[in-house]
Amino acid sequence: MEFTKMHGLGNDFIVIYGEKALPDNGAELALKWCDRYFGIGADGLVYILPSEKADFRMRIINSDGSEAEQCGNAIRCVAKYVYDHGYVSSEQITIETLGAGVQPVTIHVDNGLAATVTVDMGEPVLDGLSVPTTIDANPVVDAPIEADGRQFRFTAVSMGNPHCVIYVDDAVNFDLATWGPKLEVHPVFPKKVNVEFATVKDRGTVDMRVWERGAGPTLACGTGACATLVSSVLNGLTDRSASIRLKGGDLFIEWSEKDNHVYMTGPAAVVYTGSVQDV
Numbered sequence: 001m002e003f004t005k006m007h008g009l010g011n012d013f014i015v016i017y018g019e020k021a022l023p024d025n026g027a028e029l030a031l032k033w034c035d036r037y038f039g040i041g042a043d044g045l046v047y048i049l050p051s052e053k054a055d056f057r058m059r060i061i062n063s064d065g066s067e068a069e070q071c072g073n074a075i076r077c078v079a080k081y082v083y084d085h086g087y088v089s090s091e092q093i094t095i096e097t098l099g100a101g102v103q104p105v106t107i108h109v110d111n112g113l114a115a116t117v118t119v120d121m122g123e124p125v126l127d128g129l130s131v132p133t134t135i136d137a138n139p140v141v142d143a144p145i146e147a148d149g150r151q152f153r154f155t156a157v158s159m160g161n162p163h164c165v166i167y168v169d170d171a172v173n174f175d176l177a178t179w180g181p182k183l184e185v186h187p188v189f190p191k192k193v194n195v196e197f198a199t200v201k202d203r204g205t206v207d208m209r210v211w212e213r214g215a216g217p218t219l220a221c222g223t224g225a226c227a228t229l230v231s232s233v234l235n236g237l238t239d240r241s242a243s244i245r246l247k248g249g250d251l252f253i254e255w256s257e258k259d260n261h262v263y264m265t266g267p268a269a270v271v272y273t274g275s276v277q278d279v
Helices: 026-033 072-084 176-184 222-234
Strands: 002-008 011-017 044-049 056-062 092-097 101-110 113-120 143-147 150-158 162-167 194-202 205-212 216-218 241-246 249-255 262-267 269-275
Touching (some): 044 072, 072 092, 072 101, 143 176, 150 222, 162 222, 176 216, 205 222, 222 262
Parallel strands (some): 056 092, 162 194, 205 241
Antiparallel strands (some): 101 113, 143 150, 205 216
């Protein structure tokens, strides 16, 4: 099996192209191949598949074997892969996702290769039961939540996958490893949740660290950056566009007033290509 190791701001993936459908043993393969000691090592396994609705379809298996509905960093990697390999010639393409439907993508080219990618991430889902949470409110903003005796306040946003955004004094040095896993499986979130800890630096800049559902701490999360911007606007903390500063680098996010869509712009990169026999 041929693969390409790619990353979006350090959020890394094993990318597979050429299969007709997600294999029945996809979860087992993700567990093996994503292991950083006994496998290739990655946050997730990404399949680029045919689509009847878009130019391509993306399926993502997290490193724990669960399937993700959407991933902003992965979709940028998919766009770069298909453009750089000549599978598309247009800089405007569409990619079908499991949780967010068909998403338009703009590829920004430098020296014949995709350098950065802008993704129309669609409209954020703010209804509490639809995110989903157990809270019947729309939106769920600055809501209280308790984990292991500690009180937090969160805002709930779905970008095709569920997010819980919590503001802290120092996101960069926050104890992600302690509180991320506790909040991920909190009963308020019936399908678990991605947890973002954010610190607003000014109205155009937010520091964010993420605990990803099914993957743990990652260097970046595209949907999480989008959710953080939406949450920050809802809480009156930022303007409708801002740089979200992640451990792996910055993403520029805009929540458009014209169409209510969230637009994410950031890079994608190839690390190496290889083959694996254990299928």
